[in-house]
Amino acid sequence: MAHSHSHSHAHPPRPDGTGGGQQDGLTEMLDLDAAVFGPYLATVTDRIARLAGDGVTRIVDLGAGTGTGTFALLERFPAARVTAVDSSPEMLARLTAAARDRGTAERVRTLRADADEALAGLTDTDLVWASASLHHLDDPGGTLAAIRSALRPGGLLAVAEMDGVPRFLPGDAVADRPGLEDRLRAALDELHAEAVPHLGADWGVRLTAAGFTVERADTTRLELRAPLPEGTGRYAFLTLTRVRDALDGRADPADLAALGLLLDGGPHDVRHREDLAVRSGRELWVARRPVDGP
Template sequence: MTSSASHAHHHGPGHHHEHGHGQAGTGEDDALAVVLDLDAEIFAPYLDAVTRRVADLAGDGVTHVVDLGSGTGTGTFALLERFPHARVTAVDSSPALLARLLDAARAQGRGDRVRTLETDAGAGLAGIADADLVWASASLHHMDDPAAALDGVRAALRPGGLVAVAELDGMPRFLPDDAVAGRPGLEARCREALDGLHAEQMPHMGADWGAMLAAAGLLVEDDRTERLELHAPLPAGVGRYAHVVLDRIRGALDGRADPADLAALGTLLDGGPADVRHRDDLVVRSTRRLWVARRPAETVKG
């Protein structure tokens, strides 16, 4: 999923995540890229299944796909693979991430199938009016005005074209309840504090996208929720993934959570025996939801 993980709010990977608030070449872009790429690696089977479902609904003849909030290109490359005759327009507000994506596409010999559009998607998709599919993974909840953004998506779609909105319920969970002795329920409390932060800073996270898609004059054809749970033997990279995500969470909650909980979280990140990179009791849990909607042949909004 394309990921939109948060620059400013450190809300986990999939917030795949508000690409585009960092400056080109910043360390924050690099840190975000690590989160997005690890998330894509860990949940690759889910992304494969989701793009297959979208392709089934899209049918034959898909030639132009838009990846809205493209980040490091997870969605872009999955869509290039799924739709071998399509070109993809990668849309993001981070020039550094777009440059990284385009370099990767050229290295794969796919540069001629990818173009980039640096813009805030909330301002519309200038110059796009023929898209067969718009893919928006964990990006819409970052928009100041998602209703306006969806109006722009509808305008970018050809009649009969699809939009796929993929979202997740915040940070993935990794830890057993007793991960740190004397601090049972540590991850649940951190999650609650993070949810409070998100409610302040991203009021559209957790929105009813089905209703918003319908309000934009689009016909919802699919709405499915999957609760993913990965147990041992875990994919390679889970320990590092957990470390990067929990470290970003610790930074986001500095001054907002119980100092004892932040200290306990630190013991899972400091290279000691409890460090998540060395543990064998991690379980990765994440809830992900997909909506797919179609622009009618004739759309009258209202």
């Protein structure tokens, strides 16, 4: 069964695509992620639009969360309607409210379901967007086959993934714990290997095996520095708070204590550091269901 990225399993924190142990702060973090990485998302939807061409009217957003992809796609494809799929009623309620506020409620349908359940009733879809959600799949091959069946011949699947939690800090962020963020990231990688083993997969290989034709594959290294978008400090705070929660009992206690200094409102707190940056790796695959063939 496939899981959308808002599940509340004891996974590492979103925005690496996993849900973290609780929903506290998650919806706000998703919205801030959209604000911080908005220009990159605009670039991605431009790339998809060039491949999709005219006539896109039916879109599915798998693991829609609070609607980052949904609203970007509605803007890029003005004749389209989007079915936003997520397993979290809280996320879908927030998305629905945002659609009303934006005046796009008539163009959005929400569906509370896991990906495979949602796809069972869908056909003739022009575009499926799956951002930070496919690595939750228990059966990637089966769900990719279901996505292929839900697409019309010639329809597109866009898979967007990231290389884990963004990095925010210089190596000497805490003077007596150099390399703190590198060690925390290594501990998260171990947790990923257990909880979300498909994170970091080569989806190009899997898409080809599922009968898609991969038409674009991009890897982008993003590095944002001052002046940073509004809310970046809060975004870093929420993300690293979830890192701390996910690694409780799994990382060096001294490293977790040092991480606490970055979250306690004191002089090292990420919310008001002048040396804060955001570094993240992003990947995109755009694949087409062939016009010919079964």
